Amino acid sequence: MKHSLMLVALLVTSSALASTVAEVKKKGVLVLGTDPTFAPFEFKGADGQIQGFDIDIARAVAKDLGVKLEIRAVGFGALMPQAVTSGRVDMAMSGITITAERAKVVAFSGPYYRSAQVFIVRGGNPGKFAWPADVKGRTIGVQATTTGQFVANDVLKPRGAALKVYDDFSAGLADVRAGRIAALIGDAPTVADLQKRLPGQFAKAGADLAAEDYGMVFRKGSDLAAAANRTLARMKASGEYQALLNKWIVQK
Incomplete structure (x- = not known):
């Protein structure tokens, strides 16, 4: 009942x-x-x-x-x-x-809106992360249930990348900033906004992973x-x- x-x-x-x-x-x-x-x-x-x-x-x-x-x-x-x-x-x-x-x-x-999935790294890219260079052994962050996670599963895991899944995107950014992961997958406008609000803390690395429409x-x-x-x-x-x-x- x-x-x-x-x-x-x-x-x-x-x-x-x-x-x-x-x-x-x-x-x-x-x-x-x-x-x-x-x-x-x-x-x-x-x-x-x-x-x-x-x-x-x-x-x-x-x-x-x-x-x-x-x-x-x-x-x-x-x-x-x-x-x-x-x-x-x-x-x-x-x-x-x-x-x-x-x-x-x-x-x-x-x-x-036309966007792209990109790699977000620490400002200055101290880990020298690049794409499409080999990502084997790198830990890449993705937000759960996003297209970034789907693409990473299809493209990055087969190349030997380890994926760390976040429910909260900001938690992934915190790990990027602390150097706990090599990069976080996000949308291109997010990087531009981060660079404007938090100068020097984040940057885009390598080529775009995928293009997409909202x-x-x-x-x-x-x-x-x-x-x-x-x-x-x-x-x-x-x-x-x-x-x-x-x-x-x-x-x-």
């Missing part, structure tokens, strides 16, 4: 969220799930509020729908895809790479994906998208 009551509670909680444009408009709120540890896309500012490139795009989607945006911090491992498929959030943005495997269980918007994520079959695409097209045509790139990502 307890299990039945818990199931009913979960169903009631999920029903409070929405998976269609009509439901979101009726509710008056678009619930965004994000892991706020990925500057400059989503992170907590000095005031404790979540901000960033992804957040501003999500606000534009909500505005075009005529509703408010509610932001929920969700760890990446729980965000993709469980928070979306369970109805815990209406949409997810957290530098989420569009992949064929993920598209089997969630709906993606069109690409809104997408907004929704429940399978949801017409919210089409609505997001319309907002994205409007923002690009009006210059709003470029203004956000200049604000958050383009290095001054």
